[in-house]
Amino acid sequence: MTLLFFLFGFLLSTTISNVAAKDFCIADLKGGLTPGGYPCKSLQSVTVDDFVFSNFTVGTPNQLKMSFTPAFVEQLSALNGLGFSLARVELEEGGVVPIHTHVDATEVTIPTGGNFTIGFISSDNVVYMKTISEGNIFVIPKGLLHFGLNVGKGKHSAIYVFSSEHRSLQVVDLALFGSNLDSNIVAKTTFLDIEQIKKLKTLFKGSG
Amino acid sequence: MTLLFFLFGFLLSTTISNVAAKDFCIADLKGGLTPGGYPCKSLQSVTVDDFVFSNFTVGTPNQLKMSFTPAFVEQLSALNGLGFSLARVELEEGGVVPIHTHVDATEVTIPTGGNFTIGFISSDNVVYMKTISEGNIFVIPKGLLHFGLNVGKGKHSAIYVFSSEHRSLQVVDLALFGSNLDSNIVAKTTFLDIEQIKKLKTLFKGSG
Amino acid sequence: MTLLFFLFGFLLSTTISNVAAKDFCIADLKGGLTPGGYPCKSLQSVTVDDFVFSNFTVGTPNQLKMSFTPAFVEQLSALNGLGFSLARVELEEGGVVPIHTHVDATEVTIPTGGNFTIGFISSDNVVYMKTISEGNIFVIPKGLLHFGLNVGKGKHSAIYVFSSEHRSLQVVDLALFGSNLDSNIVAKTTFLDIEQIKKLKTLFKGSG
Amino acid sequence: MTLLFFLFGFLLSTTISNVAAKDFCIADLKGGLTPGGYPCKSLQSVTVDDFVFSNFTVGTPNQLKMSFTPAFVEQLSALNGLGFSLARVELEEGGVVPIHTHVDATEVTIPTGGNFTIGFISSDNVVYMKTISEGNIFVIPKGLLHFGLNVGKGKHSAIYVFSSEHRSLQVVDLALFGSNLDSNIVAKTTFLDIEQIKKLKTLFKGSG
Amino acid sequence: MTLLFFLFGFLLSTTISNVAAKDFCIADLKGGLTPGGYPCKSLQSVTVDDFVFSNFTVGTPNQLKMSFTPAFVEQLSALNGLGFSLARVELEEGGVVPIHTHVDATEVTIPTGGNFTIGFISSDNVVYMKTISEGNIFVIPKGLLHFGLNVGKGKHSAIYVFSSEHRSLQVVDLALFGSNLDSNIVAKTTFLDIEQIKKLKTLFKGSG
Amino acid sequence: MTLLFFLFGFLLSTTISNVAAKDFCIADLKGGLTPGGYPCKSLQSVTVDDFVFSNFTVGTPNQLKMSFTPAFVEQLSALNGLGFSLARVELEEGGVVPIHTHVDATEVTIPTGGNFTIGFISSDNVVYMKTISEGNIFVIPKGLLHFGLNVGKGKHSAIYVFSSEHRSLQVVDLALFGSNLDSNIVAKTTFLDIEQIKKLKTLFKGSG
Structure with missing residues (x-):
């Protein structure tokens, strides 16, 4: 019995601070974005579904070759302030990912099917390129030009991790042309x- | 005389920026919390009392054994963005601090009275335990399971420093039971x- | 022709700094670990294989129920300083992941097969629990107690992302018993x- | 033709996230300041002029000896969250910069004219002092007492870089007297x- | 029995990474200091005493009025990389702490005895000053000029927290004279x- | 006289820590680079010249159009850990800076002569372009494609600030061709x- 009281005393004495103390900071996407991320949702409005993203599926392929399903902070608000985000990609046979960069995000490719030739070019113009498949991981350092080609039979699929909640994409062709x-x-x-x-x-x- | 004018010129020329420049960012607790902390109170509303916490005293002991007085950012708004907070604890003879963790906060215990056996268990299951008293400091690395026992005669008292403004507390028994x-x-x-x-x-x- | 010279001039003028400038900092695992990560390998010794991990496969299941394949900075040295790491897990039917914490690492679970009940307990003792399967993502905030159960027919497999290169694991039972x-x-x-x-x-x- | 569709597919699939993804966070100076900086202006309201400061000119000299033109985040809102700011200074013959500190900002002096004796005193009371002129750069470590004197014929001018968007200035004489x-x-x-x-x-x- | 094997499987599968995974980074003071702190001692050489500082006592007063006992990372190597340090001070009746700054460290004063007038001057030359005693906490923002006076009967004693492992001290008089x-x-x-x-x-x- | 002793007592009591406490961390360029920067030179070997770069002059123009004088941490070791670096550029009439990116560095251009058309393309393919001259500052957000053209009569000269000690340069043409x-x-x-x-x-x- 004493134990119970003890614990309750322990708890009560810290109650006030626990209201404010946060184990997490779920993005309030309607709040204004700051350099540090989105403001936190109030603890009262947080539910288990704030920690779950339920549509991390292969999207309807577009007319041609690719589907891209992002799980960024805008889709999965528990990623707020964590410094990384995810995506799921499927690329049909012969598909190509054109030369592009991700401003301020390292990219990690985890193939889940097919054969994918992936490469980046360092700032001293050395090409780092490899054909990877299920069971491999490939790291593209942040900001560098890179590209990919589905060089196998059938589809290539992969999960991507980006070291930013706000992975942005600059495609060289689109920027220039x-x-x-x-x-x-x-x-x-x-x-x-x-x-x-x-x-x-x-x-x-x-x-x- | 020239000196005076010079200094005034120096001052005036930087006045505009000084309005915005901040020596400190006192928490506006009514503003929304962001991952980087609370918004800053306007400089005009800051007084010396924003830098002072006046109730860092031993609280009324609860029915049993312990008092806990937090000085977190919610009590002392000058701690905003500084990355640490304080607490004052008193534990009566025979008192026990049950197994718990502080998510993302290292804890530093500075005993001010009594004999306190404090220990933590590392992730490779090694026990680091010591009986400490006034004149000692003990560091509990962040996130690890730890506990304490008042093993001496009379009360044990201590000041705690946590490496987070938002020290939160997870007690294993309360989480599970x-x-x-x-x-x-x-x-x-x-x-x-x-x-x-x-x-x-x-x-x-x-x-x- | 002039263009060529121009570019070469541009290049040469920045050559000295480019030697030191780094697009990446591949871990020199033999160097001493610092709070900021491992020292960087010399640029001359970096090859494309430093960016590739080739054994991100399901390990031989242990006698009972689980295989765990880490891709931490020690396995994939390009993760150095990036603030996250990966793992691949397979859990046989009926398998259980006991209550544990990851000190200082948020965990993101990306199921690739089976039905997995995953849950964590917040510091105010609220249980956040969900049964997830392929197409879902679940986020466990850093440092909190969490657990999992393979509740479906057959194996559950998943890819994990941890927000730390040095994800460490504290299993409550092992710590205590x-x-x-x-x-x-x-x-x-x-x-x-x-x-x-x-x-x-x-x-x-x-x-x- | 296929290429076009491909790229458009690539683009469209990432459109939703790109709306939120930010290449930059231009300060919304009317938003509340947080420890991480100002909130970001909405992308729709950003123009090229947010990246330009057009009055980085030598100000009208005050009655005596100095002009100081700041380019802090308040003048050039693209500096938000970048961790540095600029200023342009002109000091007439015989002018003196009194002993002062910049709280939390390293200062880099890039003389563009004249001869300037600049010095700082380290916390172990060693004086580091040098007369510099066009073609030199001098670094004053953050927080330390420093001073300057125009020791040449004619004006001294310089561009300053501060390692803070919110460089603040404490002049010892003004603080004390x-x-x-x-x-x-x-x-x-x-x-x-x-x-x-x-x-x-x-x-x-x-x-x- | 199965449980045991399960857990052992769980453990073994993560053993390799756990060797490198660190719950803490105890300073190897003989290693070279980096901007991120000292290198980490090898896990094998860490003992419980690395987490303990045993001489946090009032030092022999110097000839006149003050004793200062630091608990910086050099005294308590578990503070490595944590971003704060401690000190214990005793100031005899009439004692004065001269005008000084701490470069890049906020200071928190926790009086444990006596009456202490403490003040700082902000960069817009406003004086924030208060007489504090046991039960108060006072925060001095980083880098600003501040001072203290023992204005009571008898000794003043205090515990200090600095938001830096490497709190350095610049005394205006010593710098200038x-x-x-x-x-x-x-x-x-x-x-x-x-x-x-x-x-x-x-x-x-x-x-x- | 008492004052003197007091101060000396104050000093002595902090001497041990001051040896280690650092006001600055001058790069020891021969030490291994870590993600946090270079190791610090020993305090004993630091001189005023570690804070000075004496060759921030316009370099001999290369055969064609440009000179580029870096002041990176390798040239000015006091920049270690500060997060920015400088350069001085001169571009002859008609000169062009080809499309390139700086991985992880914002660029600030401070023209000191001539008329320079500078532009960048955001990740949503909007062109931000302006012709700038002495008295302007232009900010290029990190990682984005950008370019410049000397569109005036005579030379264009500028000082650049980069938000990285290790500004690296990726020229699209050189990477591809x-x-x-x-x-x-x-x-x-x-x-x-x-x-x-x-x-x-x-x-x-x-x-x-």
Whole structure:
């Protein structure tokens, strides 16, 4: 009996602080984003479902070759402030992931099916490339140009981990040819021929 | 005279930025908590009392053995963003601090009276235990199971430092036997006998 | 032609700094560990295989129910300084993951097969529990007590992400009953009966 | 043609997350300051001018010797969360920068004209002092007492980098003699003669 | 019996990683200091005494008024990487703590006896000052000029917490008058009279 | 006289810790790089010249158009652990800075002469571009593709601040055409025509 009282005393004495003390900070996505993340939901409104993402499934493939299912803080608000996020990707036979970077996020690829050639180029222009399959993990250091190709028979699928809740994606082709960046500036700063630029501007619906 | 003007020039030229520049960020406890801490009170409303906590005294002992006086950011708002908090504890003769963890906070115990046996268990199941008294400091690494016993004559008192503004407390008994966690799950995941579980569920007013 | 020279000039002028500039910091596991991680391998000795872990496969199941394949910084040295690590787990039908904590690591479970009941207990003794399967993700906040049960037919498999390169594991039973912590202290600080403690000490080969 | 669709598929699949993903966090200066910085402006309201500060010019010199043009986060909101800020200074012949500290900001001086004697005193009371001019850089470690003197012919000008968005400035004379700190306390805690203190209190318009 | 095997399987499967996984990083003081702290001692050489500091006692008072007992990472190596340190101070009746700053460390004063007037001056030259005694806590924001006076009968004693393992101390008088900083530069940058400077240079054994 | 002794007592009592306490951590460039930076030089070997970089001058222009003078931690070892570095650039009339990224470094451009068109492309393919001159500052968020053109008469010169001690540089053309990345992979992942790729491979001396 004494034990019970003791524990209750122990508990009560810390009750006030526990109200505020947080084991977690579930994102209140409607609150304003700060450099440190989203504000925390009030403890009273947190349920088990804030810790679960239920749609981490392969999406309907788009017309061509790929499906991409993000589990970022916007989908799984328990990731708030944790510094990483996830995605699930499926790439049909022959599919290609064009040259791109993730600003400020390392990418870890965990293939779950197929054969995938993945590579990145370091800032001293060395190519690090490997064909990976189920049972491998590949790490792309943050910010570097990288790409991938489904080189096997059938689909390639993978789970991705990004070292950021806010993984953003910059596709070189879309930046250069899908934007309104003046073609002459593209030419001068990429050394590409103007005809090549015009052709890709048409393809990617850029202007300028 | 020139000196005065010079300094005033120096000051004035930086006035605009000084309004915003902050020497400190006193918690506005009514603002929403973010992963980085509470928003800052406006400089105009800060007074010396924001830097002072006046009730860091031994609390009324509860019915049994312990008093616990927190000085967390909620009590002392100048601790906002500093990454640590304090507490003052008094434990009567024979008192016990049950097995618990502090999620994400290292704990430093500074005894101010009595003899206190304190110990923690590392993740490779080594016990680090010592009887300490006034003039000693003991460090409990963050997140590990630990406990304490007043093994001397009379009261034990101590000041605690936690490496978090939001020190939270998980008491193993309360988690297992004071919650509504199903007794069969407790049994399967702790290997305790179901009778033992039922007995402690009654003691700690848990259900399930 | 001028373009070429220009680029080369651009390159050469930054050559000296590029030698030291690092796109990544592959762990030199033989160097001394610091609070910030392992020292970096010299750039000259880095190869593509430093970015690949090739044995992220289901391990030989142990005598009973589980296999656990870590991909921590010690297995995949490109994880150095990134703040997360991975594991692959398979749990046979009826298998149980006993109550444990990960000191300073949030855990994300990504089931790849089977039905898995997973739960954690918050520091205010609320149980957050859910049965998850392929297509779900579950987040366990860092440091909290948690457990799991394979409640489906057949094996449960999953990929885990931990928010630490040095995920460590504290199993409550092993800490209490597999260590040499004196049984009387266990009794006083857990409120368990001494017979129960003795029984589990025998089971888990603890002493004291 | 397929390529186009592919890319669009790639894009569309990530659209939802890209809305929230941020390449930058421009300060919303009207939002409440948090320990991590200002909240981020909505992406829709960001323009190129948020990345530009157009008045980084030499200010009108004050009556005596100095102009100081800050480019802190309040002037250039793209600096939010970046951990540094800038200033431009011009100091007329014979001008002096009195002993001061920057709380929590390292200062880097990049002279653009004139000869400037700059020095700091370390916490073991060693003086590190040098006369610098165009082509030099000088680093003042954070928090230490430092000073400067225009020792050349004509103006000295410089660009400063501070390792904080919120560089604040504490001038020793103003703290001691321009505040209302009681003269007797100043005397006891500085060992200065009371007449000296009174004289400087008058000069700097302090009280007490 | 099965349980035992299960647990052992669980353990064994994680053994390799546990060797490297660290619950703590005890400073190896002989290793080179890095910006992140000292390297970690090998787990094999860690004992319970690495977590204990046994001489947190009031030191022999110096000839005059004060004793200062640090518990920094150099005295208590378990503080490595934790971001705070401790000290114990005793100040005899009439004792004064001269104007000083702690570079990059907030200071928390916890009086344990006597009456202590403590104050700091903010960067906008506002004085925050209070007389505190046992049961109070006072926070001095990092980097700001502050001071203290034992204004009561008898000794004042206190425990200090600093938000840095490497709390360093800059005493304004020692910096200006105990160093070899040229007296003319002191005069120009402090506006003190040269006679006052010479007098204090003699007192504090400075030169120049 | 008493004052002197007091201060000396104060000093002595903290001497031991001051030896280790660091106001700064000058890079020991011969020590191994860690994720937190270089190890610190011993205090005894630090001189004022560790805080000075004396060659922050415009370099000999290369054959064509540009000079680039870095002041990274390798040139100015006091920048160790500070999180930023500097450079000085001069670009002759008509000069172009090709499309590139800085992995993990925001770039701040402070023009000191000429007219410079500078732009970056965000991850949602919006172009942020401006022509800047002396008196402006421009911020390029970290990791994004950016470029510049000297569009005025005569030279353009600028000082750059990077939010990293280890600013690294990835030039898109060099990564794609100056490396040994197989031309077919370049074609598939950039959608450029193979003839264009071959032409630029020749220009930039790439292979594959």
